[in-house]
Amino acid sequence: MLRPQDTPTRERRSLAGLWSFRLDPALVGADEQWFGGPLEHAREMPVPASYNDILVGTEGRDHVGDAWYQTTTRVPRGWAGQRVVLRFDSATHAATVWVDGTEVVRHVGGYTPFEADITELVTPGDEVRVTVAVNNELTFQTIPPGVVHETPNGRRQQYFHDFFNYAGLARSVWLCAIPQTRVEDITVTTDVRGNDGVVAYAVEIAGDDEHTVEVVLHDADGVEVGRSQGAAGEIVVPDAHLWAPGDGYLHVAQVEVRSTAGELLDQYAQTVGIRTVEVRGTEFLINGAPFHFTGFGRHEDTPVRGKGHDDAFLVHDMELMRWIGANSFRTSHYPYAEEVYDYADRLGLVVIDEVAAVGQNMGLAGGIFGGQNYTTFSPETINDVSREAHAQAIRELVARDKNHPSVVLWSIANEPESDTDAARAYFEPLFTLTRELDPSRPVGFVNVMLAPHGACKVSELGDVVMLNRYYGWYVNTGDLEAAETAWRAELEQWATDGKPIIITEYGADTIAGVHSLTPQPWSEEYQVAYLEMNHRVFDSVPAVVGEQVWNFADFATASASVFRVDGNKKGVFTRDRRPKAAAHALRRRWNRDA
Ligand code: GCB
Numbered sequence: 231m232l233r234p235q236d237t238p239t240r241e242r243r244s245l246a247g248l249w250s251f252r253l254d255p256a257l258v259g260a261d262e263q264w265f266g267g268p269l270e271h272a273r274e275m276p277v278p279a280s281y282n283d284i285l286v287g288t289e290g291r292d293h294v295g296d297a298w299y300q301t302t303t304r305v306p307r308g309w310a311g312q313r314v315v316l317r318f319d320s321a322t323h324a325a326t327v328w329v330d331g332t333e334v335v336r337h338v339g340g341y342t343p344f345e346a347d348i349t350e351l352v353t354p355g356d357e358v359r360v361t362v363a364v365n366n367e368l369t370f371q372t373i374p375p376g377v378v379h380e381t382p383n384g385r386r387q388q389y390f391h392d393f394f395n396y397a398g399l400a401r402s403v404w405l406c407a408i409p410q411t412r413v414e415d416i417t418v419t420t421d422v423r424g425n426d427g428v429v430a431y432a433v434e435i436a437g438d439d440e441h442t443v444e445v446v447l448h449d450a451d452g453v454e455v456g457r458s459q460g461a462a463g464e465i466v467v468p469d470a471h472l473w474a475p476g477d478g479y480l481h482v483a484q485v486e487v488r489s490t491a492g493e494l495l496d497q498y499a500q501t502v503g504i505r506t507v508e509v510r511g512t513e514f515l516i517n518g519a520p521f522h523f524t525g526f527g528r529h530e531d532t533p534v535r536g537k538g539h540d541d542a543f544l545v546h547d548m549e550l551m552r553w554i555g556a557n558s559f560r561t562s563h564y565p566y567a568e569e570v571y572d573y574a575d576r577l578g579l580v581v582i583d584e585v586a587a588v589g590q591n592m593g594l595a596g597g598i599f600g601g602q603n604y605t606t607f608s609p610e611t612i613n614d615v616s617r618e619a620h621a622q623a624i625r626e627l628v629a630r631d632k633n634h635p636s637v638v639l640w641s642i643a644n645e646p647e648s649d650t651d652a653a654r655a656y657f658e659p660l661f662t663l664t665r666e667l668d669p670s671r672p673v674g675f676v677n678v679m680l681a682p683h684g685a686c687k688v689s690e691l692g693d694v695v696m697l698n699r700y701y702g703w704y705v706n707t708g709d710l711e712a713a714e715t716a717w718r719a720e721l722e723q724w725a726t727d728g729k730p731i732i733i734t735e736y737g738a739d740t741i742a743g744v745h746s747l748t749p750q751p752w753s754e755e756y757q758v759a760y761l762e763m764n765h766r767v768f769d770s771v772p773a774v775v776g777e778q779v780w781n782f783a784d785f786a787t788a789s790a791s792v793f794r795v796d797g798n799k800k801g802v803f804t805r806d807r808r809p810k811a812a813a814h815a816l817r818r819r820w821n822r823d824a
Pocket of ligand 1: 391392393563644645698735780798800
């Protein structure tokens with residue numbers, strides 16, 4: 231599903247703004263046909279934004295059920311004869327959409343786009359009413375999983391991951407005009423031969439069969455560097471300027487569809503970063519050169535707007551990344567807004583792209599999230615239906631992000647149970663699927679401390695080893711010497727697998743402003759000492775090719791918890807993006823060679 235664009239043949243209109251809004255905890259809206267007319271008893275709600283923290287009190291924060299959104303917009307007069315498409319960049323976690331009372335699409339999965347062709351329901355020049363019921367319930371059959379409990383005090387949502395279950399329309403909504411005969415999809419893969427860049431493409435066209443396709447490749451200055459006819463082909467760029475970490479050089483492939491008479495039917499501009507990614511032994515190679523990941527696991531999380539995408543935070547956060555010397559991040563623990571990947575492409579930032587499979591681990595969730603009553607993988611809990619939802623989430627992730635040069639690695643789960651045969655049986659087909667969908671990138675999953683080397687039955691399926699470890703925090707708390715010994719011992723075992731190791735999480739909760747002469751947990755000094763200890767360990771194990779601190783910034787977690795105070799404080803920046811002492815320490819380390 232291509233991202234909306236304005237081109238000579240396409241137009242898009244953002245539906246951002248204030249929509250009518252009404253919570254529906256009793257789930258009566260569909261029966262009462264709230265989609266049938268103007269939403270009654272509504273208040274206003276910004277789109278894009280998560281609704282939870284916009285409202286005051288527990289009503290929005292702890293809501294379980296549907297949230298109804300409605301807006302009216304005018305379909306531009308000039309769109310007659312075009313396909314009119316309504317597109318949601320996301321709806322968390324499931325949505326049903328009506329246009330003037332007619333249901334047009336349903337979608338499950340909170341972090342990927344979906345769209346509906348509404349051409350037959352609208353008249354260019356007229357107003358149209360769009361109504362969406364967004365459901366935030368997580369079950370064992372959703373990605374991520376959760377349980378809704380019916381209690382004497384109402385319905386309560388339990389979940390097994392460590393970030394707040396923000397919901398709503400957190401990303402853009404678009405009304406688009408797209409030609410009848412159109413570019414439906416583009417897949418670009420790139421290679422480097424000697425000094426030449428090779429751009430292989432496959433274009434899918436929908437509509438009239440009588441057409442021709444041409445792809446014209448331009449460099450960043452707009453100079454044509456090659457062209458090719460046909461729906462699939464290859465363009466060789468002599469002496470190509472490659473996309474590389476720190477150098478977000480982008481070519482643009484103009485895909486043009488013409489009638490046999492030569493009339494332009496559709497045009498779509500696909501950015502292309504020419505680069506290669508390869509895992510060789512314990513090295514992670516980008517353009518043949520060993521790459522060492524520095525940076526963070528992040529969250530889409532800001533005050534008030536929750537997971538609502540915001541360009542100001544996007545640019546500011548990436549400025550902070552640049553300041554600190556980070557060259558990469560992981561989209562922990564779900565696919566982020568597409569604006570983030572576009573920007574990473576342009577900045578030359580490297581992305582580990584993660585599907586929203588987090589919390590599939592009742593052993594881990596037991597102590598923290600009350601998952602002790604459940605078996606992770608079983609017919610009653612995470613089962614074949616869940617795996618199909620997981621597979622679908624992977625399909626939608628790869629379909630959406632496959633053309634981003636910044637994305638170098640797929641992460642198909644964060645910290646699932648991985649030391650059982652059931653886990654192995656669950657994950658094996660998902661690795662196969664991901665490789666079928668995209669043979670051009672390595673695939674991995676993030677291993678949890680409960681499944682150390684030797685016990686983990688899933689790691690051998692991955693091209694890389696990704697480890698989240700908290701020596702000196704959750705274990706050996708406060709004893710960095712013992713932590714260093716234990717951590718090095720474990721890491722040396724992983725190194726015997728002969729794969730690159732990326733430390734995808736290491737971190738210590740730190741309250742900004744708490745200081746201590748001896749490094750005490752929760753103090754800024756401890757966070758610095760903790761990171762330095764980790765770095766000594768990483769630097770002594772050559773197979774370690776990456777260090778991503780948990781987390782870029784403090785973030786919101788579930789409201790009811792005795793082990794989080796006002797959220798997770800492992801941020802190197804506070805939630806409002808002020809640096810802790812650790813930020814300066816990381817900046818020194820990551821700019822050593824500068
Ligand atoms: C983890 C999880 C992450 C948590 C973090 C923590 O292992 O992957 O989602 O926030 O630990 O701080 O406990």
